[in-house]
Amino acid sequence: MNSSNKRRAASEPVSELTTNRLSVYLRCLHQLEASGVETISSQALAEQFGLNAAQIRKDLAYFGEFGVRGVGYYVKDLKRHLRQILGLDRKLKVAVLGAGNLGQALADYPGFRREGFEIVAMFDASDTKIGDASRSGVPIYDIRDLRKVARREHIDIGVIAVPAESAQPVLDMVVAAGVKAILNFSPGTLRVPPGVKLKSVDLTVSLESLSFYLAQGGEDG
Amino acid sequence: MNSSNKRRAASEPVSELTTNRLSVYLRCLHQLEASGVETISSQALAEQFGLNAAQIRKDLAYFGEFGVRGVGYYVKDLKRHLRQILGLDRKLKVAVLGAGNLGQALADYPGFRREGFEIVAMFDASDTKIGDASRSGVPIYDIRDLRKVARREHIDIGVIAVPAESAQPVLDMVVAAGVKAILNFSPGTLRVPPGVKLKSVDLTVSLESLSFYLAQGGEDG
DNA sequence: TTTTGTGAACTAGTTCACAGCT
């Protein structure tokens, strides 16, 4: 019997918190598999990685009945299911917008390649960078060729690492080039049309949240 | 009358979501001030930046009565209050652990300096890097000198940008050196003792969440 | 009149606890 027999309606909402946790579970499973563990209960998984067992079960049950009562989850099986749910069973092509320090670091970041992402292009507006490549060999194209290159290379995901003031115009270009999912590292509010997914990582907000802790909570903790 | 007359008990919890938003509000106020706006209502702020007016008011009211009924908030005043609440009224010293691509990019990231963070040191274990400096001049020290340098330089915040396998040992060293707030860019679960604040930015989870969108939601959206 | 500050209502997310399968 097929364990993916429970299918969500395509429009049923999945919380982003849930999908983020699926990534975490997948990483845990990698480690367990590497340690030779064949099956794992939600309880054991929770204890080992500081999570809640019921939450793991709920998150997983949302996508199918992957567990076996009395046994737990088969590590290899669950891994395969999670990779499929997260869309990691096909290679995803990524372009980095902005070939500055951060852009180049992201383009060469080994963690992205590891899970099947392929960084195939960087884009910049500066003549001194265009035509060059990152250390690991990702070519830097003229931002004006974005649409052309994006189509040719079938870019799935754009990563924005440009200064704040050019973030929205660059984002608009990426969207116009047909890219439907964007990871943004620029600070500030950006707008995308419906049907395009924007996820932002705000480095300043992260640091300031630590500053807040030190100023308020840390003093008398 | 002092507008900070309402004081939270030191132990009263503040949601991280709230403190993150305070950073966002502060950034909005920078922009408004630059545009010459002197007062702003929660309604106008909400509309301009895509937020909810009641939420802005609640977040702010949590720390004091900063607004004036019938008028709104004085941009300059509120900015000052937020900077003080977020602990940005003093310079905070930051050290980056790991002088690889990502570490160097973070050390030179202009956004950190802008809000008063001062990146004063990088640490690495590789002889070829120790003694060198980042492009913008941040010196790279031997990780074994962490404790000494951290004390001498009064490091407030550590930023971890080392490979996954060394993340926990490096984190332990940072904690042992007396640093109470850490921003982590390594993937995986890390543990810190109580009294130390760890905030993690997981680049792989972020990308995988976009992959999920493309695999599940994007197709038929 | 305008707009804050805030209790009340609502919505989302987490955890509990147990029926039911293996």
Add this chain to the structure above:
DNA sequence: AGCTGTGAACTAGTTCACAAAA
């Protein structure tokens, strides 16, 4: 017996709506 999958209970977070202040 052991563990999943899940309704019910609970907790956290958001939005509404309005009294009170300027």
